Amino acid sequence: MSGSEERTLPQEKAAARAFIESVIRSSKDQAAIIPFEGYAHVEQPLTRDVIGIYRTLELVDVAVPSYTGSAPALTGVVSKPGTVGPPLEGTTAIWDAIALTSRQVMARSARPRRRAIILLTDGWDTSSRLSRSTAIDQAIESETIIYAIGIGDSRQEGVDKKVLKNLAESTGGTAFFPKKEEDLRAAFAEIERELRSQYLVAYSSTNKKHDGSFRKMTIEITNPDLRKEQLRIRYRPGYYAKKSG
Template sequence: MRNYGKIIFLSIGLLLFGSLFFGLSVSQAQQTPAPNSSVTKSVSATPSPTPPIEEDDEVVKIDTDLVNVLFSAQDKNRRLLTELKQTDVRLIEDGQPQQIVAFARQVDLPLSLAILIDTSISQERTLPEERAAAKQFLQSVIRPEKDEVSIVSFTGETTLEQGMTNSIARLNRAVDRVKFVAPSGYIGGGVIAGGTPPISGDNQAVVGSTAIWDAIWVTSEEVLKPSPDKTRRAIILLSDGINTFGSKKLDDAVQAALRNEAVIYSIGIGDNFYDGVDKSVLKKISERTGGRAFFPQDESELRQAFNQIQIEMRSQFLIAYEPTNQKRDGSYRKIEIQIANPELSKQKVNLTHRQGYFAKNDSGSSAKPKN
């Protein structure tokens, strides 16, 4: 009887040990993927370390210098054309014809926009209309599931009122925060009590200076640069175009925009809309980056300008090509898209696109674009 009890106790012990061993084996088997199973990458807030992937014959590396160029086409009456073929155009880089490898109309790309609003003395009377037009633009253009916008104000300094977001409510609140702040001694009408002090780095912000190129540079490099690659980047600039302060020049602003593939649309507004606007400067920075400049003379035309920008951004074509110049030297390459179809040439079709780009760079330096 005593031996029988020992046998029962020993059997129970073996069963418990076997269950524990079996459970451990199953757990390990579940944690170990099958040799041929597929692996899906996932992103989490605290990712665990990933072991290096060993390369094999099935891994194919693609290293291409494909250049993408967006352009829009207008007839002689400035109506946008939406039906073009690849054979209707040709692309030239630094004087050399290039082979187009892809051509398509782009109407559905996500948008990454930055609205830059000048709040210096020159905008005192028109700022309320600018805010109203900007809010209407946001309401009609932004698709919350695809697009993102930031609001930036500037005088002698640049202020990020709202970082990139798809929330129209947040953007509207940011636009409402953009206000003209009178400098010390300002009595209205562009007059500062006691006269205007000498222009210097120490008193520029006090006298209501305008650092347009600084604002464009920092917006391109710090606001638009982090945007996803497959997005259409653009800056909408509301200003009189008169730069009176800052460490950056117009070429620096253009270079930053081109480097980050940002198109600049300028809306020239002075103290009383059309008065005191530097049209040539605003046209220059817009055309060099592939945008356009608008010069509204009243609130109605201001809203029309915003609407035209919206239409253009949704009515562009994309050309992709691999340049014959394969040097990775960071150099500036001049681009020209020409009409190849004789019938379209007779119709005086005008093409708008950025005038160049910077090649990829293995050394870390880049050249400046030539005027």
Template sequence: MLLRKQIILTFIAAAFFAASFVGFSSVEAQQQNAKSPAATPTPTPTPAVIEDDEVIKVDTEVVNVLFTAQDRNRRLITNLAQRDIRILENDKPQEITAFAKQVDLPLSLAILIDTSISQERTLPAEKSAAISFLESVVRPTKDEVAVISFTGESTLEQGMTNNMQRLRRAIDRVQFVPPSGYIGGGVITGTPPASSDNQMTAGSTAIWDSIWITSDEILGPAPEKTRRAIILLSDGVNTSGRKKLDDAIQAALKAEAIIYAVGVGDDFYGGVDRGSMSKIAERTGGRAFFPRDERELREAFKQIEDEMRSQYLIAYEPSNQTLDGSYRKIEIQLANQQLQKDKVKVTHRQGYFAKSPQKK
């Protein structure tokens, strides 16, 4: 992530506020106690002790990139060293300033659940797997999760919280939303059974709108030094909304959110758009999964959990320090020839947006 870094000699207690969420059609009111910032002590000549997971603040721009590595059998590799990799920005080598294994940073996670007509028969299994995943992953003292359901519009079922009881209730109340006149089995009152021509109008789905607003309004304001991720449960078939796939990718990159796309849907409604789900996952540094049954769905969640526990963090100071708001491509390469021969695959977000110049 880009951080404006200044040399500091003291710590300032962080102030966290529960932000009101704008843009959702139905929002559950969330109230959290906010801590008032502590008074800043007078600087002294004694340098502050920097913990292992602290980022030393200097007067420059820094880019942080999370990544995972897998061998040819898709087993996660957890013993890489800094010398094993190199990083490029717009094809130019960059100097690595920090490298950490198995990052233990706090996690801000959003679970997006498609409740359109194509999810009628798969939704119960999705909800059960999601609850089991959260019970295994969420650390009450570090992590926070939001739950969003969507069809043609998005609903914030639960704002960011580490309270598992609230998260269970939020997921439990997510329900399939039938289109007007729907009587089940793909049949709309007054029409023949849904066909390849009319099935897509039997309930609109604005996937990219939901990802865009989640990235911008929920994950974007998350505290610094926080991993941000989205788990998308959908068939990937976008039928409405103002945002395009590339808009959703751009919003996720700006929020530095990794997207794990879990492609689930009913073959009766055309199945899963693997191309779109794979693209949004790959561009943001996540992975796409296409489970065929409940067992594979739970396995997909298990793999997501394992990846989150096996991430590396790499930081570098871009050689191009221009604040022009431009998109810059990131590439992490293997410098270790043996790892190259072993066909090790590195997964990371494929770029970021530089900060824009401040208006005077």
């Protein structure tokens, strides 16, 4: 959360609670809450405890001043060799949060499982040490889809729509830009529908090398009748061939 979201935070929490209530099935699903003011920190690790998620959600606040709580920071981003840099007041580390969440939270979750990051932000990163491209790579490698919900104060910088669209679409997700509370709830409802109606497509690559490289892929509709309907397929643009061992 960034300072520009101060006025919209109550609506964001209300919509998030409704989403959690309708999507999280305690017998199968898990959720985590990771704020990223100053640096990314795990406020709530992956859990099936819906009540615990609600309680943690209420603790999330905007980043003015920066986070001073006791929740552990996600490690792996350093300001110089061997030291973790202190969070700067009122800053947001979006790319660090995505990269480290993908690597340290999502990648460690049970398989096979659909993984999604729902990112609520204005898109203006001010303190990440990792780049946006690194964040996208980490999400793809951990097979995580990003749904970006762009919310910001129009009286300040507003929302960086171009960046959030690139971030989401590069991982097979989409970006939403709600203007009022009803739009925000509609965005969460659309994400819920997508998570419940995704298709798993598998194939065996002719390239048998497990060298850690990125492999681009394209999915097309070949059925003539379906092509006439001009349906749009959204998917990850590729995958990483994980190294053996």
